[in-house]
Amino acid sequence: MDIPLDTVKVIYRRAIDPRASDGEGAAWWAAVAEEVIAVIRAEDTVATASVIAWWHHDWHAVGDSARAAAARIRRACHALRIG
Structure with a gap:
């Protein structure tokens, strides 16, 4: 799957x-x-x-979780009609 880098930036x-x-x-x-x-x-x-659990320290530092972040990434992709 190829996604333009500009689109990746929007999702992130x-x-x-x-x-x-x-x-x-x-x-x-x-x-x-x-x-x-x-x-x-x-x-x-x-x-x-x-996939993104290795960011654990970052998630913990901001009171977030890999699962919540993953869900947001998937929602952002869905909103952009990707995937």
Whole structure:
């Protein structure tokens, strides 16, 4: 599945961090794109959460969870008619 990088940025900003900027760098956004695509391909929210669970420290720091973030990513994709 190919998703334009600009679309990945929209999804990430809607679902995770609206402050994420292009200044994060190409490598960072490429890694985000891989994970967003993996989230889209996952069968359900539980499977999706396992894709991004390694961000545990970040989720805990902001009172969030991988499962909630995964659900937001999937909703953002659905709103953009992706997946």
